[in-house]
Amino acid sequence: MILMLKPIIPDFFLRITINSFNSGMILLILFVGIPIDKSNATPRDSIKAWIDQAITEDDGKTDILGVDTLLMKRVINESKAIGDPELETLGNMYMGIHYNIKEIPINALGYLQEAHRISIENKVSKPQDQILMCTGLSHFLLGQHEKAQEYYEKALAMNEEDSYSTFKMNILNNMANNLGSMGRIEEALEKYKIVYETSQQLIESNPDYGHFMSIANNNMGYIYLQMRQPKKALRHLNESHDYVMKIGEPRDVAPSYGNLAYCYYLMGDFGQAYDFYFKSLDISESNNLPYVTYVTYKDLSETYEADGQTGPAIEYLNKYYQLKDSLHGARMQEKLFQANNQHQIRLNELEIDKLEQQNRIQKQTLFITIGGLIMLLVLGLLIFRNMYLANQHRKEIATQELEKTKQRDELQKLKLEKLNQELSHKQQDISRMAIDISRKQEFYQELLGQIEQLKLHIKPEASKDWRSLEQTIKDKLQTTEEQSLFNENIEQINQSFYENLRSRFPKLSKSDLDLCGFIKIGLSNKEIANLRAVSPEAVRVGKFRLKKKLELDSNQDVERYLQGL
Numbered sequence: 001m002i003l004m005l006k007p008i009i010p011d012f013f014l015r016i017t018i019n020s021f022n023s024g025m026i027l028l029i030l031f032v033g034i035p036i037d038k039s040n041a042t043p044r045d046s047i048k049a050w051i052d053q054a055i056t057e058d059d060g061k062t063d064i065l066g067v068d069t070l071l072m073k074r075v076i077n078e079s080k081a082i083g084d085p086e087l088e089t090l091g092n093m094y095m096g097i098h099y100n101i102k103e104i105p106i107n108a109l110g111y112l113q114e115a116h117r118i119s120i121e122n123k124v125s126k127p128q129d130q131i132l133m134c135t136g137l138s139h140f141l142l143g144q145h146e147k148a149q150e151y152y153e154k155a156l157a158m159n160e161e162d163s164y165s166t167f168k169m170n171i172l173n174n175m176a177n178n179l180g181s182m183g184r185i186e187e188a189l190e191k192y193k194i195v196y197e198t199s200q201q202l203i204e205s206n207p208d209y210g211h212f213m214s215i216a217n218n219n220m221g222y223i224y225l226q227m228r229q230p231k232k233a234l235r236h237l238n239e240s241h242d243y244v245m246k247i248g249e250p251r252d253v254a255p256s257y258g259n260l261a262y263c264y265y266l267m268g269d270f271g272q273a274y275d276f277y278f279k280s281l282d283i284s285e286s287n288n289l290p291y292v293t294y295v296t297y298k299d300l301s302e303t304y305e306a307d308g309q310t311g312p313a314i315e316y317l318n319k320y321y322q323l324k325d326s327l328h329g330a331r332m333q334e335k336l337f338q339a340n341n342q343h344q345i346r347l348n349e350l351e352i353d354k355l356e357q358q359n360r361i362q363k364q365t366l367f368i369t370i371g372g373l374i375m376l377l378v379l380g381l382l383i384f385r386n387m388y389l390a391n392q393h394r395k396e397i398a399t400q401e402l403e404k405t406k407q408r409d410e411l412q413k414l415k416l417e418k419l420n421q422e423l424s425h426k427q428q429d430i431s432r433m434a435i436d437i438s439r440k441q442e443f444y445q446e447l448l449g450q451i452e453q454l455k456l457h458i459k460p461e462a463s464k465d466w467r468s469l470e471q472t473i474k475d476k477l478q479t480t481e482e483q484s485l486f487n488e489n490i491e492q493i494n495q496s497f498y499e500n501l502r503s504r505f506p507k508l509s510k511s512d513l514d515l516c517g518f519i520k521i522g523l524s525n526k527e528i529a530n531l532r533a534v535s536p537e538a539v540r541v542g543k544f545r546l547k548k549k550l551e552l553d554s555n556q557d558v559e560r561y562l563q564g565l
Contacts, residue, residue, distance in 0.1 A: 043078070043082050044082065044084055044087065046078075047075055047078050047079055047082075047084070047087050048087070050071055050072075050074060050075050050078075051072070051075055051087070051090060051091065051094070053068070053071060069095065069098060069406075070402075070403075070406075072091055072094055072095050072098070073091075073095070075087065075090075075091040076088055076091040076092060076095070079091055085118050085119070085121070085122035085124055086122075086124050086126075088118055089115045089118045089119045089122075089124050089127060089131075090115075090127065092111045092112070092114045092115035092118065093111070093112065093115040093127055093130065093131050093134065095108075095111040096108040096109070096110075096111035096112035096115060096131075096134055096135075096138070097134055099111065100134060100137050100138055100141065102413055102417075103141065103413075103417060104413075105137075105138040105139075105141040105142045106142070108134070108138045108141075109135065109138040109139070109142075112131055112134050112135045112138060113135070115127070115131050116128070116131050116132070116135065119131065128158065129155045129158040129159060129167070130155075130167070132151050132152075132154045132155035132158070133151070133152065133155040133167075133170065133171055133174065135151045136148045136149070136150075136151030136152040136155065136174065136178070137174060139151065140174070140177070140178050140181070143181075145178050145181050145182045145563075146182075146564060148178045149175070149178055149179070149182070152171055152174060152175040152178060153175075155171050156168070156171050156172070156175065159171065166206075166208055166209070166212070169195050169198065169199065169209075169212045172191050172194055172195050173191070173192070173195050173212065173215055173216065173219075175191055176188045176189075176191035176192045176195070176219065177219070179191065180219075180223070182563070183522055183563075185223060185226075185227075188219075188223065189220060189223055192216045192219050192220045192223070193216070193220065195212050195213075195215070195216040196212075196213055196216035196217060196220065196236075198212075199212040199213040199216065200213060210243055211243075213239070213240075213243065214239075214240045214243035214244060215240075217236040217237065217239045217240035217243075218236070218237065218240040218256070218259065220233075220236045221233040221234070221235075221236035221237035221240060221259065221263070222237075222259060224236065225259075225262060225263060225266060228266065230263045230264075230266040230267045231267070233263050233266075234260075234263050234264075234267070237256075237259050237260050237263055238260070240256060240259075241256045241257075241259075241260060244256045250283050250284075250286075250287040250289065251287070251289055251292075253283055254280045254283040254284040254287070254289055254292045255280070255292050255295075257276045257277070257279045257280035257283070258276070258277065258280040258292060258295060258296050258299065260276045261273045261274075261275075261276035261277040261280060261296075261299065261303075262299055264276065265299070265302070265303045265306070270303060270306070270307045273303050274300075274303070277296055277299065277300050277303070280292060280296050281293060281296050281300075284296065290323065290418055291418060293323065294320065294323050294324065297316050297317075297319045297320035297323060298316075298317075298320045300312075300316040301313045301314075301315075301316040301317040301320060304316065366380060366381075366384045435523075435527060437530070437531055439530075442526075442530050447473055451469065451473070490517050490518075490521070491517075493521075494517045494520060494521075497516075497517070497520060497565060498513050498516075498517070500565055501513060501516055501565070505549060505550060505551075507549065508549060511542075512546055512549060514532075515528070515539075515542055515543070515546055516546070516562055518531065519543070519558065519559055519562050519563075520562050520563065520565075522563075525539045525540060525543075543558055546558060
């Protein structure tokens with residue numbers, strides 16, 4: 001499957017695709033999905049059957065997205081009760097995979113860490129590499145890229161002697177995504193090339209490698225777009241698009257058209273770009289893919305503007321902002337709903353655990369009473385029966401409430417998944433906006449320099465007009481609507497980042513915080529200098545002073561430090 005990158009990853013590209021749960025994970029499912037001879041079933045066989053049931057949909061096709069979390073928690077508890085660390089490890093691992101795909105990496109990390117601890121303590125070797133890779137993905141989704149890289153490298157080291165299996169290709173692709181998020185573009189590109197070239201060699205023996213070729217092609221194509229090399233990008237994007245069209249999944253086809261359109265836009269072929277943009281819009285709007293629609297509106301507006309068609313540019317820009325405002329407002333409500341539902345689920349789970357504990361205590365008390373008080377057997381059984389039924393009734397009610405709350409929470413999560421995409425695009429917009437503003441500022445500075453040269457050769461009677469033009473350009477350099485919008489957006493995106501810095505370093509000035517924000521989104525010294533209307537040397541001096549205020553050692557890099565916060 002191909003997933004669009006979510007806003008939890010702020011520093012990489014909107015159209016990069018990730019792949020962590022495909023045929024490599026299916027091998028694990030087949031490992032536990034062993035047919036059971038129910039006539040002679042042991043407790044371990046029953047737990048295996050529960051695992052198979054928990055990860056299998058009604059149509060019988062194995063799909064990790066269909067994990068039944070309640071049943072999987074039962075697997076974990078029963079495995080612990082019979083002392084089977086292998087099944088307990090698998091149960092925790094599947095719960096971690098489930099929460100990663102549902103984009104709740106905090107929950108996923110807890111289960112995966114527990115799976116890793118159990119596997120190490122009990123020397124359960126088989127799923128350790130899968131656990132390491134999934135743990136890396138959790139850190140990746142949390143934006144903890146150094147940690148993610150550490151776990152990916154450990155998982156890769158465990159597969160060094162293997163040929164390029166589908167699982168190893170998964171690790172390489174995820175590692176490349178993570179390197180890109182860290183700004184190590186060349187290293188990411190090399191990893192994608194390995195995935196692509198290896199898949200190209202092995203696709204004849206295993207058609208599954210076509211999936212990896214498509215992912216690698218798409219990601220390499222978009223990296224080349226970011227490097228402003230659309231001709232190189234086009235070949236990769238076309239290959240990826242051909243594969244996506246064969247599969248026919250709308251959530252993949254729509255962004256694929258969008259990527260191609262953006263490529264033709266950079267090449268100046270507006271006609272072809274419009275054609276692909278509208279195909280992308282048609283698919284995204286008819287299949288309820290608001291994130292793709294949102295991105296396409298923005299790209300269409302930019303293309304019309306570059307083509308000199310102001311009217312359509314404004315029309316699609318308005319649509320972009322309307323959808324952005326709608327998604328942003330709903331996203332905040334969904335967060336509140338999710339927090340309330342998660343709290344209620346936790347309370348219900350605690351209540352069920354409490355009732356189950358009460359049942360166990362009552363059964364033990366009954367057996368002791370029977371052994372010591374034979375004469376009160378009938379009365380004791382009646383009392384126990386009434387208490388047991390009452391507890392069972394309360395348990396059923398609590399279970400029903402838990403299921404209702406879970407269903408509500410799942411609906412909210414689905415909505416939140418769509419709304420989360422808005423923030424990712426906004427982060428990409430900020431980076432683009434910064435570069436655009438920087439280029440304009442640089443252009444104005446060059447224009448002022450040329451005017452200064454021309455003033456030496458103009459007649460005195462024309463000097464007034466030249467001074468007026470010069471002042472207009474200087475005014476444009478000092479205040480622009482784009483600059484104001486950029487400052488407003490970067491404040492919103494980096495709000496928690498600024499709060500963290502203030503709490504750690506209260507002596508930082510507003511200028512220091514702004515510089516930290518520019519560094520955080522990956523701007524170069526020259527781009528920061530243009531945005532702040534200073535020289536690149538002044539920016540380097542500012543970074544040197546900032547390093548002292550952050551109390552960093554001489555061998556510590558201020559950019560890497562701020563990226564890690």
